[in-house]
Amino acid sequence: MTTTNRVMLVDGMALLFRAFYATAMSNYYMINSKGIPTNGVYGMMKHLFTAIETYQPTHVICCWDMGSKTFRNDLFPDYKANRGAPPEELIPQFDLAKEVVESLGIPNVGQAGYEADDCMGTLSREYSEHSQVFLLTGDQDLLQLLKPNVHVVLLKKGYGNYAEYHEESFTEEKGITPQQMIDLKALMGDTSDNYPGVKGIGEKTALKLLLKYETIEGILENIEELTKGQRSKIQENLDMLHLSRKLAAIHCKADVNCSLEEALFYINDEKMRAKFDELEFKNWEKNIVRM
Template sequence: MTTKPKLLIVDGMALLFRSFFASAAMGHFIRLEDGTPTNGAQGFVRHVMTAQSIMQPTHIAVCWDMGAHTFRNELYDGYKANRPAPPVEMLPQFDMAKTLSEEMGWQNFGVAGMEADDVIGSMISKWQDVANITVISGDKDLLQLLTPSTEIAFTKKGYTEYDVYTHTRFIEEYGIEPMQFAQVKAFMGDTSDGYLGVKGIGPKQALTLIQTYGSIDKVIASLEELKPGQRTKIQENVDMLKLSHELATIQTNVPIEAEFTSLAVPGYEQHTFKALEERGFTLIAKQARSLYSLS
């Protein structure tokens, strides 16, 4: 029996933001000679290199948001409206991180009008029968994408510690199928994404409703069975509940223009890291030397 390939899907935005804020908090922007900060971009590359050495994938893909405006903003003006703009030191690092990713030999993916989550969901849908998949992210919304062949590794501490969710673990902990998680999110809302859900229904009540009834539609059809307070809250917020579900649901049908074979993990050459070091990306070069015994 042949072993399935192992695909590592990286949420590039999550790792870039995480790396930036981890070092920016101490004022470590690690600038190039011209003063351009590199802390987030270098941290992102180092994180992926370390993950690769731990998880040993055969294939790798990096997913990105392509600008702040997506189809979700068309659905709802308030979507992510309360998020602060990225710090000025981070602005040049979005393109820098994508360029470094390409130079490392990793394929970047992003689709205008879609979020990285939607691209990740579509990759899982496309390749879940072809490969065992691990997604690295910090975004709990991705739990809805778990399948028997897909696990989500949430960043925990540094570059080496992860909280890994499998399909089985999710069902044991939540008592629902992963695809129902967006319906739970719809009831409880998400303040960081700016959608309200049903005011007054928190995570525990939201989960209990979906465990009991299975879906938003079935909850609405069974309102008479609910306590009067809960029933009133839902009745008064039905439109926002349905909209919240649309916003919380990750798309899985975004076209992925790539053959699986093109995602094969590259071999790393000494000259790649030497060139990066000469341009001022010294932390990446140092990491490469420790991981790949490159002189």
């Protein structure tokens, strides 16, 4: 199906965090005359405009986490409990980033109780029916959303470096389908999101089992064929396996919507200039937007 719409869904948190830490490592926070640090927002804009220049979307939407607690914490209180509080120089930049995105005429989307991933999943399902969708993120979890018309663009080090995935390239590289990624994470767990999966089963074993049995159900139906060690690990951690799968799956039915009319990418130069100047962004015409 050929479509003229190219919709870019942006993982706001991923861009902001990446940009913040890239300069925070050297204590460069770009504090303006009002005492507000702007390094994360400045770098986020650079990531955003570089990607827009590369992928030429017709529509852009920015998705956000809304608070640190989600339905996943209700299922598993230790979900992401390993993450410390954000640095104090980053905290004022959360709202600032949304303000700047708004000044560009780009809708900010999020729902309390859900992560940005869930919002991106929900919207990508809707738009991919009639448009080409690009998910801009640093988070490999979004690879499970790949399908015809949905591409994942993973940020790599620096600006303008991406690993772009579509359904076929993912399966060629990983050997499994995007959908199987959920079961892969359920088996091996996820240290960054702080859930264990099946203790003692790593990526190598999990991949081997999925290549042979396709799904967790397939593995459980053929559990007698597994080695004694694999069998006992899975049986001892069965509840956690099922719970981990719920935690790993992106929830594509969040209560978010945004019409394509709202998301049409058109920048009011005057509004953008006023916002960038208000924040005292230096050399932005050269570094962020090629005017």
